Structure formats: structure tokens, C-alpha cells
Amino acid sequence: MTRDRVDDDFRDLPLTRLADAALQRARELGAEHADLRVERVRSASLRLSDARVAGGGDSTDSGLAVRVVVDGAWGFSASADLTTEAAQAAASRAVEMARVSRPLSTERVELAPEPVHTGEWVSSYALDPFDVPDADKAEVFTTWSRQLLDAGLNHVDASFDWVKEQKFYADLAGTATTQQRVRVQPVLTGVVVTGDGMETMRTLAPPVGRGWEYVVGTSADGAWGWAEELEALPGLAVEKLKAPSVEAGRYDLVIDPSNLFLTIHESIGHATELDRALGYEAAYAGMSFATPDKLNTLKYGTPLMHVTGDRDIEHGLASIGWDDEGVATGSWDIVRDGTLVGYQLDRRIAQLTGAERSNGCAFADSSSHVPIQRMANVSLQPAANGPSTEEIIAGVERGIYVIGDKSWSIDMQRYNFQFTGQRFYKIENGRLAGMVKDLAYQATTTDFWGSMAVVGGPQTWVLGGAFNCGKGQPGQVAAVSHGCPSALFTDVRVLNTNEEGAA
């Protein structure tokens, strides 16, 4: 059973009183726009090393934030105190910051219009992980770790992270929303060490917007297939240690969703954030080759490519009912038939570029931080009647099947990337022909997506994701999901990482 109501201990906070106090003070001080967020983010973790508890904790960050526009300039202030006095003081400081900033601002801040919304939204989960005794969690991961150690692995690292995020948002226009979402990330990594070297093998279960049922459920329940994955993991680690080193060259790559999601994140997700494309992240995370002048003309990839932005997909890490500017969320096209057709927007960027309204991509990771434009769930759509992974592999004469993510890096305009993975299998004449290792693939974004020759069907589609995507200054983290099918990319440069490292 999924939840349909925000927890009472958050609803019982004086949310409306705090909003009234802050917004009224901001209005009195001349704010054209003002919004208040009350946030409580509870994050917990458990770490095990070789089946023994190696760390963990339970942290709750709560507070309120006031953001204003005064005379066309932003002002922001936050406080950990949830009192009306603190709310008023934060509003005053935010206005002060806006006035301090005004002489340095050459652009007048205006926000795209948004209808007024009121309501409550809760993400789809069944078992609140904070309701589960920590001892029960430790027992599950200790048991799994011991299982892997008993199967011959030399070391096993296990971790479980769980987060509950509660937000109240209100603004001068009248929007008032209350939301709650839960996400979890279980990871186990096996290590095999011999005199010849060391290899690791990590579970592929992605972080998701689900509860404890994701850990204790089975693939039959629609959760992750833990039993199958843990059973296979030790053998895979040993097989990888013994595998030959890959021969560098150009290969056709069949890329599993467990790897491709991260390539999507880096080369499409970040590249189509319009604040980046305009230069607002230039000093830090960077810009984008996909500049606004290329909208509706840029051939991002093959005509098979259909990429959407989604903020309402079930279990998505970036799914929410309304964003941190009170914008009602939905889904939209980013790449259609291989052409760039859309961006991710917040209200200011939407207004700046003449969009009718934002598509709801404002997010702040805590009350201490100002909302910035953050990624929606950005996903590659499957081909309606597309092939299975096995059928894709069957069509490859000489290639490599890539599974799981490991190392990732891309330049500050999202051209040049390099990814590794957990497992790599040679493909010879349509069949898997054993594991290889020491592999990284390197490409330029549009070359890579332009080489996508086959897109898998819905049966191959998996919602992957990342818990801690960084952006902004001061730095903020956000969780985001990326769904994708298996896909075939032709003639991709493959590196041998041993050769790369050899001086």
C-alpha cells in the first residue's frame, strides 16, 4: 500500500503561520516576489565492512528559507529556527541581501507566470525506511555480506542510504503546497584480491524513489532481484579478475541500461539544462554545446532517439508534484527523432527565454540553499516494438556488451566523455564470447548518439539513477533517475586503461 498523506509531525508544524509571517514582512519591505520554503530532510546511512558495522548515522536538517525579488534583484536568507520571528528575520535579511546585490545586477529578475496551486503530494512507497528498526536493516546487509564472503570474496563493502524529504512551499501569489518523498540506495561491492591483482564487482540495483520494500522485496514483487544478483556476484568478480585485458580499438557497443543511464545523465541531462546553456553555471559545472540557437535544428543523434524530461514518473528520484518555485510538474520532449526540441527550465530562465511557463525544474537540496535549475528525470524512450538485449547482441558481429557504471567524466561543454563499467563481454558473431576488462569508452556526445543503431524494446527498459548529482555554488546535491532501454552504438572508441596509464 502506498502513502497518500504527508506525515503528521511535519503537517503539525506552524507552516501557514511561518508563511504568513515571512511573506507579509517581505511584502512590507517592498518585495515584488517572495516565497518561503520549510524543509525537513532526514538522511540516514549504514555502512558495513566485511559484515561488520563500519559507520552510519541519522541526520535531520530542518529550517526555513525566504527568497525575494526586490527591485528586480534576488535576495535569499535561511534560518534553522522554525518560529515566526525567525521567518520575519529571514525575510528582512533576504530583502537586505537583494538591496546589497542590486548595484551588481544588470538583469532584472522576472519570473514566468504560474497558476496558483494548493495541495499535498506524496511519492510512491510502501514501507517508510525510518519506521524499520536499524537492527533489522543491519541484519539484512550483514547477512548478505556474509553470504558474499562465504562465497569466496576477500572483502565486501555494503551500504544503505535512505532519505525522507518534506517540503512546504508558499509564495505571495497564493500557492501553498506540502510534499513528502522517500528514496533509498542499497549497494554491495565485492572485492577479490590475489597476488596478481584486485577486482571489484558492484550490485547494479539503482537508487529509487521507493521505501524499504525495495530491499526486502523480490523481482516477483516488482522490486529488485536481490537473491539472483547476490548469487551471481562472487563468480562474476572472479571471472573479471581472470579476464583478458581488452584490445583497444573501435567496437560496436551494446550498452545495458545499468550503464547507459549515466551516459544519458552526463551527455543529455546536464547538456539540456537551459541555465547551463545560457552560461549561469559557466564558472563551475560548465556550459553546454546545446545552445538555444540550436533548438529545433541540432541533430543530437540518430532519428531513433527520443528523450523526455519527466518529473512525474513513479519511483523517479526527481519526481515531485510541484517544484521549489510552486510549478506543477509533468513531462515533455527534449530530443525527438534525434533533434533537440526542449530544455529543462525554471521560472526565471523560462521568462528570460520567452517560454510560456517553466517545466518545473527548480530544486534546492535544503533550506540553507537557494533553488537552482536542477535536472528532471531524463530518459531515453524504448522503441515500441524494439528487440530484447539478446536480440540486439545477436545482430553484432564484433562488439562489446557493457554492463553497470563505474567511472564517468565529461568536459564542461558536454562534448568529450569517458565511461567505464562493471562488466564487459566480448561479442563475436552475435554471441557473448567471455569477459574482458580494463575498458573505457570515449566519444563526443553527438557522435555517440548519432551512432545509435538499435534501440531496445520496453522489455529492456530500466529506471536507473544517481543519488548525489552535484551542481551550483554553494554546492548542492540532487537525486535523479534516468530510464533507458538497452541500445546498440556502432564504431565507438574503446581504450585499454592499462595502456592509458602506462608512462
Next chain:
Amino acid sequence: MSAHPHELAERALAAATGPCVALVSNRSEANLRWAANTLTTNGLTSSQDVTVIAVHGGDQVGVVSRSGVDVDSIAALVADAEAAARASAPAEDAAELVPGPADDAFGEAPGEVTAGDLAALAQSLGSALEDARSGDRELFGYAEQTLHTTYLASSTGLRARYALPAATVQLNGKSHQRSRSAWAGAAAQALDAVDVAALAAEVTDRLGWQARRLDAEAGRYETILPPSAVADLMAYTLWSSDARSAHEGRSVFGRKGGGTRVGDQLSGQHLRLFSDPTAAGMQTAPVVMVGGSSPFGSVFDNGLPVTRQSWIEDGVLRALPTTRHSAGLAGIADTQAADNLVMEVDGGRGSAMDLVADLDDGLLLTCLWYIREVDPQTLLLTGLTRDGVYKVEGGEVIGAVTNFRFNESPVDLLDRIVAAGTTVPTLGREFGDYLPRTAMPALRVRGFNCSSVSQAS
């Protein structure tokens, strides 16, 4: 009812029914961010977290943190931590809590950053933005002033307070329809100590160097790495050096077949890499203050002294960061790491530009970006150059070339150092947010692996 941090810590201990550590972390921050010659965001924030570390039965620990804690709710926080401890499995790093002493300054209130701390910066930044507009350039960047005051109290009598001020300024300039890009950054304890005009001048000069564009292919180059790039590479090296991973053969500092590489010669240069809580201008806490256990710090070790520690001395790996637990596992000395990093090379002299003067044919980088680990056993890292790569011929910069993706091991690179500059305070372009207190020399290295061309400009 609100209370001073030291009072919250004392009340936490008073409420505890067993061994307990209380950490109160008070953070005050002011920041400005700008892009395309206009201010984009700002913030003036304060926060305070209380972390209670409760120990039950000697080896069970509960760690619970909460913000917005007041005297009325501190007992509940302690009760939650104690309940978590009772419910937990034994912790592998369990140890006796560290005893006193009590710091006389423990009762002092935390400091606060105010909007006034941004005043001088706002003025100099305003001038820089005005110059940029009139010069058809764009400035992007970020500046922050933080003051992080930590209070540590233990049921063993330990009382410690440490205030850590930190300021950073990063300035990125672009010109010619953003086809040219240059960066300069600085870290200090106070924004007033950062010369924004000098940073802006450096950026403007470097944009000028990019007037001439030259072709360059991927390959291995004799390369000059400025202090910022060295800081990022050495930060990753430090973070990959925990004793346990090395002992288990999982890192570049582990020996195949078992044991650590402590004692191995890593560089032919007489170089030192060390952390020192008393390093001038880069002081950090003189005792362990951690709210969670990791390979680099154990909650049970809170209060242990942190002293200067050489990781590399005379080019030889001398020590690895440990906790008491991991030192025992690895069979090496317990060496707690301070939160800063310094590299010195004997005979190092001058700046990156002085090293350029002695280079016949090679590259000068500005900084590195998106650095990620490819292979832990060699510490092969990949990443990209950013904000200017320059061709050097005959001791002079003759123009700008494309950016590159690199694949390099910073540990391997230590043995390919040809020359070094003077050690100076610097800010890592990528990891300066996490380790702003670094002092590094510029380095000239052989065979830097520019694996492929990046079109990014």
C-alpha cells in the same frame, strides 16, 4: 529556548546515561555568485547541527544529528542516539573514548558572518564587472566567506572548540563570443585578503594569450601544471590513501600480495607531501572532530590530537592516514590527517611562468576538471583541461591549443617531475570546495597523457 553551542553540548552529556560524545557544529556563511557580468544569486545563511554519539556496551554506537536543536529537545536527541546504540550491531572501530583535556575557550560563543563581510568584495567585484563590460568580456564566478565553529564534548571530560574561517574567490572570464575562457581562484581565511583586481588582471592577461589558436593532437606532452592543477591531483591522491584500503590491496598504496607500500620510493625528487594543522594561513582543528566513521576518521577517535604528518618525505611514502582501528589492522603507526595539504619540492623555485621560461617544447595548462578514478590500483585518473591550454616553445607561450582529456596517475606522475616551482597557497579548481587549504608548487612533468581532444572552449 535557544542556547549557546557549548551549553547544548553540556546538556547533551548531562542527559546521557552512558559514554557519550556531543558535537555542535555552527556554520555561518555569506556568498555571492555572478554570471555574464551580473549577480545571479546570493545568500546569508546560518545553521547549527548537534550530533550525539552514544556508546552502549562498549562497542555499540548510535550517531544521530539534528539541526534546530534547543535545550528543550536535546534530551530527546540523546535518547534517540542511545536507542540507536542499543539497537546497533557492534562497531568494528569501537575503542575507549578519548579523555580530556578541557579547552578554556569552550564556553565562547561562535562567530558570525554578516553581509558586511561581503562589502569589500562587492566593491572590488563591481569594479571588475565594470571593466569587463567596457572591455567586451564577461565575468562569471563565486565568492564565499564561511565560519565553521565546532564544539566537541565527551563524557570523558574532553572539551574542545575550534573556529575555522575560510574564504574562496573564483573568477572565470570569457571573451570573443565565449570562444576564449580563463580562470583564476584564491583561498584565504578572509575575503578581504583576496585581491580580486589581481585575479581579474590575471584572467584578462590569459584571455589575451588565446588570441592565437594553434592545432594540437592528442598525445603525451612535457607539461607544466600550475599549483591549482597540482592541488586537485594531490587532493585525490590523499583521499585515495587510507591505510585500510592500502593494507587490503585495494589502492595504489597497497602492495600486491598484501601490506602497504609505506617505505616505497615514489619519486626521484626530494619532495614532501604533508598535512599540518598549524600550517600558516591554513590552520585546521588540532584534534579529531568527526560526526561519522569513515576510513579517515572514527567517531571513537574524537579528541585525538592531530599533528603535522608527512605522507611523503624525500620522495618516499612514509605514512598513510589512519584511524586507531585501521592503524591496528594495517600494522602501521596511527596517523590522523589534518584537513589541509602541502607539497614542497627541494630546489623548487619560481612560478609556473618561470618554469615556462625553461621549457623548449610543451604545454602549459590552467586547471583540471571532472577528475574521476579509472583504476584504483594504479590510481589512474581521467579528467579534462579547462580554461586555457597553451603551447610553449622556446620558453614562451606562443598561443592557445585545444582542451584535452587526460588519463594519468598522480602517483606515477610524481616520478616524472622534471622541475618544480615555489610552494604557494592555491585553490584546486575542482576540489577546492572540499579541500580549500592547499599549498602547492607548479610542476613540470614528462609525458603527461593527453588522451583525446576536447572541443570544449
